[in-house]
Amino acid sequence: MMLRKILLASAAGLVLAAGAAPVLAQTSSSAASSTATAAPAPGEWRNGLFGVRVDRQKGKATVRLPAPGADGVLGRYLYQPGLSAGVGMDGMGLDRSGLGQTQVVAFRKVGNRVFAEFENHRFRAQNADADQVNAVAASFSPSVVWSGEAIETGADGSVTVDISGFLERDAINAVGRLKRARLGAFKAAPTLGYLDADQTLVFPDNVEFQTVQTYTSDEPGPELSRVTPESRSVTLAVRHSFIRLPDDGFRPVLHDPRSGTSAQVTVTDFAADLDQPVVSRLARRFRLEKTDPAAARSPVRKPIVFYVDRAAPPAIRQALIEGGNWWAQAFDRAGYIDAFRVEVLPEGAHPMDARYNIISWVHRETRGWSTGTSVNDPRTGEIVRGVVQLGSLRDRQDKMIFEGLVGAARSGTGAEDDPDRLAYHRLRHLSAHEIGHALGISHNFAASTFEGRASVMDYPAPWVIADGDRLDFSQAYTTGVGAWDRYVIDWLYGDAPGQDPAARRAALAAEVQGKGYRFVNDDDTRPLGSLQPYGAMWDNGTDPTAEFANTLAVRRIALSRFGLANLPAGAPASDLRRVIVPIYLYHRYQTTAVGRQVAGVDYGYAVSGDGHERAEVVPADKQRAALEALMQALSPVELDLRDDLIDLLSSGQSGNADRQTEIELFEGRTDAVFDPSSAAAAASEVVFETLLAPARLNRLVEQQRRDPGQLGLAEVLDRVATAVGSTGSLSPRQAELRRVVRARYAAYLAALIQGKDLSSTAQGVVRDSARRFGEQLKRCRGDRLETAQCAYLAEVLTGSPEALKALSETLPVAQPVPPGAPIGGGDWS
Template identity: 40%
Template sequence: MQIRYYYLLLAALLTSLGVRAQTPTIEKHTEGMTKQDGYMPFYYDAKKGKIWLEISKLDTELLYYPTLAQGVGSNDIGLDRGRLGNEHIVKFQRSGPKILMVEPNYAYRALSDDPLERQAVAESFAQSVLWGFEVAAESGNRVLVELTPFLMQDAVNAAQAISRTKQGTFKMDASRSALFMDRTKNFPKNTEFETLITLTGDNPGGYLRSVVPSANAVTMHQHHSFVELPDDGYQTRAFDPRSGVNGIEFFDYASPVGDPLIKRYISRHRLQKKNPNAAVSEAVKPIIYYMDPGAPEPIRSALMEGTAWWNQAFEAAGYKNAFQVKLLPPDADPMDIRYNLIQWVHRSTRGWSYGGSISDPRTGEILKGKVTLGSLRVRQDFLIAQGLVAKYEEGKKVSDEMMALSLARLRQLAAHEVGHTLGLPHNYIASTNGRASVMDYPHPQVDIKSDGTLDLSDSYAKGIGSWDKIAINYAYREFPKGSNEKDSLSKIITDYLKIGEGFLTDQDARPAGSSHSKTHLWDGGRNAVDELDRVMKVRQIALDNFSEKKIPVGMPLATLQEVLVPMYLFHRYQVEAAAKVIGGVDYTYALRGDGQVAQKPVDGREQRRALQAVLASMQPEVLALPRPILALLPPRPFGFDGNSRELFSGRTGLTFDPLAPAEAATALTLSFVLHPQRASRLEAQKAVDPSLPGLSEVVDALVNQTWKRSSNSRSRSGSGDAYEAAVLRQTESMVVQELMNLASSEAASSAARSMAYFKLNQLKEWMQEQQVFPAEQDHAQLVYTLQKIDLFEKGDKEGMPNLKPNDAPDGSPIDPGQEWLEPFCGWK
């Protein structure tokens, strides 16, 4: 047995030596191939269509990330040109004849000088092997592997994106995919590969069919980047939730038991002064952003101007010319890690612009900023301005105000998205402090002139905000040698708290049931209730002056609806802002000892004022369209889509449904007022402080303004107008349905559900006491609703199913759609 064992061992050794002897040198293996020197040398075999990668530094960490070089063109699917994939720190490790591409687990670390302590953590959590390669050749310490199979994969998970958006089941077709050598390049610090990837599948959805020539074959360009990690000269900076700067987090198991286990650093570019002790100094290496020359003029200049605003913030932080914007050079590759890029992207439908970044997962250092700006946003802004001030007349020049507003918005948009790539999240409380931040979502400011006409001259901010300077100061200021950085950073925050600046972000503003009275998207003004009153006046002026002159001569009259939608719903975001005052609780990101008030409910008088303002916005005389407008809206003509999500969805077939706009607006308002979280909060705050309004008071106000407005059918609308009476009946039905939804909502507290059920029962009893309404439509409404409530109480949902309101036309982002989908340089 022992002889046999040694025989097998000797055979294995001889075989191994034979294999090793047969492994050619890199020089021999790559004869006839085209070599590209650079960060990671590679060879291209044009005859076989293969790429061979030379690895000279095993066990050395580098950064790998995929991107989408050429997209699909549908905002809804999200596969945009320039889309960034996730960063991966990887290293190549050898195991016999195999090279493994290993991703260490940087979410769990030990920041310790003790190698055994670090090893204990590393061995406690899984790593990821992203790929395995066979050694094809080697020379000295250099090995050669075929990279082609790794490159020829769906690296950005495009097939998953298509499936997730219900556009079909697709998979990669290798026979229709290939290397794309025009964008496969090598640079001193990074190596770039590009592939043409085709996904094939069946039953493509409408989004795909609208943008792909043959929707069963979706071809895009995917890009792979291998980047040298930066040196250790970057200084991490502690994260503070009050600072308004994004960051990274990880578990540090070397932390003393009494200290937090999770470490947090902010995310920022590396920026250093030439003279650290000077109050103002030039940077050793300025931050430069490059503009996509594919953006046309005058749009390109507006985008570059808005981007350049950030230099104001860096000047306030002690730098001279440290932030610059230039046009991308003709010979530059947008995928090159050296270029922070602002990219102009086209889609078939309007959608989000966004700012992302590639950063070092170990430290939070931003290595490349990448902004994607959707080209259709400017057209939506122009459409809004068109509805507000346009007077198209044959032979006459149209107002310059519309293009001026559109360009003003583009400047703000560019600054906003670049801000994300500098490390800044949204700050949605800034609009209550005089446009303190470009990182807010701004609604266009429309003023009313003394003659009653509308003024767009102050539509958007014209520079960086006061908050933006504070956040950049926290992230990028370099303190003189000998300074205590922790104390200096703390002073930046305490100083801004003294002057009333503030920071609250997405988690506080996006949810429809959120509570803060000053933190909203697309709102304006210092006070949400006052601004709603003002916005309603602007809306009324826009509707009163709406005519066929809102579209150019020769356009189908039916296309007036595209212009009408943003005018009719001009108040939608301010209604949401005011609704959040109801049951509102204001709070801060307070730290112990910083003197901030942690949280307090909004004053009861302000809550009641907000309730009345919101209810006023859903009265029939407000929601009914002026009859001259109704007379201008024929069915859609041949060749013009009538099912666009940009239009009101009606129930009358081809003809314009006069009740559809009111249905959309009412559905939005009721979804805010009777949101399960808001209803639960109303009941909770009433229990703690009886002086505050509870859900009972809110529902009573709703019922009083609708069902109990008047029992006389001829005066139910306030004017005896039959159209307004029909709008009121529609609103009444929706109030009842929303109360039913709340009473059966698992997201609501038991107290809120009980109260909603009780109020439905009260309303039922009131209805039963009413005499027969003189108008047949009102009586029909009464009989139908009584039966519906009765069936609901019996649990018979099938007897009278829920009539779901038609969705409102797309709104957010106001100059564009799809939430919470906006990618930004967020928490890692």
């Protein structure tokens, strides 16, 4: 009933252009490559979605909007701001091809003024009478964002207005994004911006404007000087796309938590019956229609076509096309023939033209996230344009990692372990992954645990297998979309003639649950304290702890022969400091996967009545095995490096600093030379940040309350204390690494005691464990280095709260760890 109401309401209360059609983003290449109307004479009108006239001398854009309807609206359009040219700094959200928020904009004439209003479609009274609809509209505010004086009213009722002021707004919130990135308090500088008349494009279903906008600050963040010639002035090219509203032929789909789709359209229906939820979610998807709706398999009216940015080098373009085209398999299996493909963007086409689904090749100062997103109709969830942003330095990071594993001489050989070959294969995965997001699909971070790595929507770590003293790359990456991907495409896009769509989707979800497919998304994976044992990024294997042994073995082999051979000939020897980081921390993500087993709870996204509603605690034996594996990662034997390698890692670099390198190194405390202790501290941080996350410690108390035989908090802390407490018969070089890890543990205990996230019971156990650990350290024996550190840590762990605070100040819990993600791929979309 709820679905029927949404379908009926998709056009309720909305003014749609008569005979409107979906935008051309899905069209074939021949249609999509059609050009705008011919360049007019100065001041000449160009007719398309609406009339446009550009005054190049004054830098103004005038539009001619249709006669107002009964509600006074001159026209409604999807409005999509974005960036044709960005800042080039990771983490700001001001990248080339980046998007602002999609809005439904209504132009309304009141008196002699035209107002631009962003409509509020989240709150509705669906399938209701006018009084209910009006009450909801009066309860939740729209946003009037601009007004301008009407220049002329035509004989046909059309209205002419100068729209320049609307286009000159901070449509992408550049000021707010710069402030959030702590880059300064900027303000718009209108006299330093202009309308780029050459980028004004007029088509039947979309109109494109571009403005150059400058923002200034008297006190900009110093980081901006690295990417701008004048840090007090940031200039952006802002794209403004007006897109014809899709007609009411699209069928919205209610989101199902088991579906693996990303629901970005939330609807609050105040007219919902009492037996229906007030809040519902609509899945995002393209409109895909068969030429023969009655056929189980049929060609489609308009295929979904993604275009690779011509800015990508030819070899990379080819890899992106090959990987992206993997999705054609899934659509074909769902019954859609020739429904999906990836091609190169037609020459001369603009990557931000709303007619094109784009795979954009984005340059930044440092490596960063790639994203896959879409322009959606906020009323229905229909995707009208897909936008993928791929960071151009990601493939170089992958190649560096592979060269760190096998040596630079293997590059270009074409062999199984060729770093170039492997990096291009990873690019294929990256293309498929981000396109998947643009198609409406969520991450599935459990996919590496079933059906032979079942989804490109997981973050794929290369599966390298230790075979004696050699590394086997034969199974490094999969090819093609996986079983989970085929299911999600079928759920989201598939149909079965004569079968109720909602019932079909529910049956599909139940079927994959019965097969043992798991689905874990971002919210249950990214937090360090996540308890979902199958939610991990960049991991491999059905058994995380068993695979951990292989991961450590790969790391040992790579480190045992690591040296100058891992650099290309002629490269600065100091580059070894960067290359060794992902090799020394090669186990970091599998460590997290193992840590999730401790206090782990396998919970899913069930619906009432599907038989999968109950969560299951990870068995005690698996939890204890995981704990032992983590203790192995803290062993000095695993943390040590060869003396000759340490000497090589102390080579310096002259000349200007390189930001790409600066942020990728272990932070040391030994001036310019390499500091093995800081590397060991970073490796121990990888263990402690997951194992000692407050949520995990609280859960250890709860699970033992319910089952006394389960792994408990006291047992975990006692085991860590035993592992790091004594140097025993260790050699002096290994004893110092043990002390490094011991100090990290003490710092964590101090921070936990002073924090506010533990339950009272967990807090009591941690305090008691800290005191016991301190007493244990008072009895330690060894050389002066050993006894001195033991005495220092014992004093603060058994002393006053002030002593604990002092420890936290001198030995902060947040040990810097060089950035890992995104190593080779991944996104926040």
